[in-house]
Amino acid sequence: MIGDRQDPYGAVVGTRGAYGGRETVVMVARRPNTMSTAGLNRLGLKRKDEAWLHEALSSPTTRFVPLCNGKVCVAGPPASTVLLETGTWEDVWLLGEAEGTTYVAVEIDEDTWAELPVPEGARLASLREVATLLPPLESNMLALAAGLSAWHRTNQFCGTCGAPTRPEAAGHVRRCTGCAKEHFPRTDPAIIVLVTDGDRCLLARGPQWPVRFASALAGFVEPGESLEDAVAREVFEEVGIVVDEVEYQSSQPWPFPASVMLAFRATAATTEITMDPTEIADAQWYSREDVADGIVNLPGSVSIARRLIDDWIAEGS
Numbered sequence: 001m002i003g004d005r006q007d008p009y010g011a012v013v014g015t016r017g018a019y020g021g022r023e024t025v026v027m028v029a030r031r032p033n034t035m036s037t038a039g040l041n042r043l044g045l046k047r048k049d050e051a052w053l054h055e056a057l058s059s060p061t062t063r064f065v066p067l068c069n070g071k072v073c074v075a076g077p078p079a080s081t082v083l084l085e086t087g088t089w090e091d092v093w094l095l096g097e098a099e100g101t102t103y104v105a106v107e108i109d110e111d112t113w114a115e116l117p118v119p120e121g122a123r124l125a126s127l128r129e130v131a132t133l134l135p136p137l138e139s140n141m142l143a144l145a146a147g148l149s150a151w152h153r154t155n156q157f158c159g160t161c162g163a164p165t166r167p168e169a170a171g172h173v174r175r176c177t178g179c180a181k182e183h184f185p186r187t188d189p190a191i192i193v194l195v196t197d198g199d200r201c202l203l204a205r206g207p208q209w210p211v212r213f214a215s216a217l218a219g220f221v222e223p224g225e226s227l228e229d230a231v232a233r234e235v236f237e238e239v240g241i242v243v244d245e246v247e248y249q250s251s252q253p254w255p256f257p258a259s260v261m262l263a264f265r266a267t268a269a270t271t272e273i274t275m276d277p278t279e280i281a282d283a284q285w286y287s288r289e290d291v292a293d294g295i296v297n298l299p300g301s302v303s304i305a306r307r308l309i310d311d312w313i314a315e316g317s
């Protein structure tokens with residue numbers, strides 16, 4: 001029974017059937033993070049198949065997913081992604097296939113948006129704001145679409161020779177018109193870590209955050225650095241604490257604009273806090289009870305930070 005097996009940390013060994021028409025055994029977190037649920041076959045092998053793409057764009061089972069100035073287009077409640085059945089578009093980006101429907105993203109401007117035959121109440125929104133409201137497949141697909149959109153907007157020129165770049169491979173490559181170098185979408189890994197010391201955890205507030213807000217520590221992984229080393233470095237740099245027993249929890253696509261969040265728990269080997277004032281305005285140890293009682297305002301449910309904190313609170317109940 002594939003779906004019933006568990007790994008030593010309690011993660012379910014589940015199945016996702018998006019590839020090859022058969023069940024695929026994957027490790028999934030005990031519950032999926034927002035935007036991370038798959039079920040979308042990204043059709044990576046079709047991206048350079050011009051004949052297939054041409055046919056797909058005129059197929060009645062293809063749906064176009066509009067994006068406008070970095071925002072996604074949603075209708076509802078209940079929230080749903082605005083899907084267009086037809087359109088004449090210059091640049092399209094293949095997102096993938098799910099349950100017999102092929103999805104293609106298309107970037108539009110606000111004038112085009114105003115003229116589209118969209119449902120009443122349809123609006124432009126930040127994916128960050130609506131991700132938790134959307135069905136999992138849609139939030140996952142829009143994470144891909146929003147990430148591609150941001151990447152296309154900021155990679156118009158070659159980083160090697162400076163010449164303009166042009167999209168290829170159904171929007172998953174940009175090729176330089178000068179030196180022919182291929183540029184691929186980037187994803188920047190960032191760690192986020194809940195540091196614990198017995199029955200208390202360390203939460204911190206960045207200088208730009210509202211008063212009473214507190215979250216887990218986070219930072220980007222540097223070149224030449226393992227994830228576990230990045231965890232230890234960020235914690236030491238930001239609050240002066242040494243950690244051991246760094247343990248991976250789960251991950252979440254975070255296309256704002258181009259990250260994947262890798263969540264960890266770590267045990268404090270030292271407990272005296274020495275803040276880096278450029279990064280941290282306040283950092284304190286909080287008891288499980290105080291956090292559960294709302295002594296600080298926690299990040300929203302869209303974030304993996306909230307997942308880390310909620311899971312830790314639940315362990316004490």
Ligand SMILES: [Zn+2]
Binds near residue numbers: 160163180
């Ligand atoms: Zn170039």
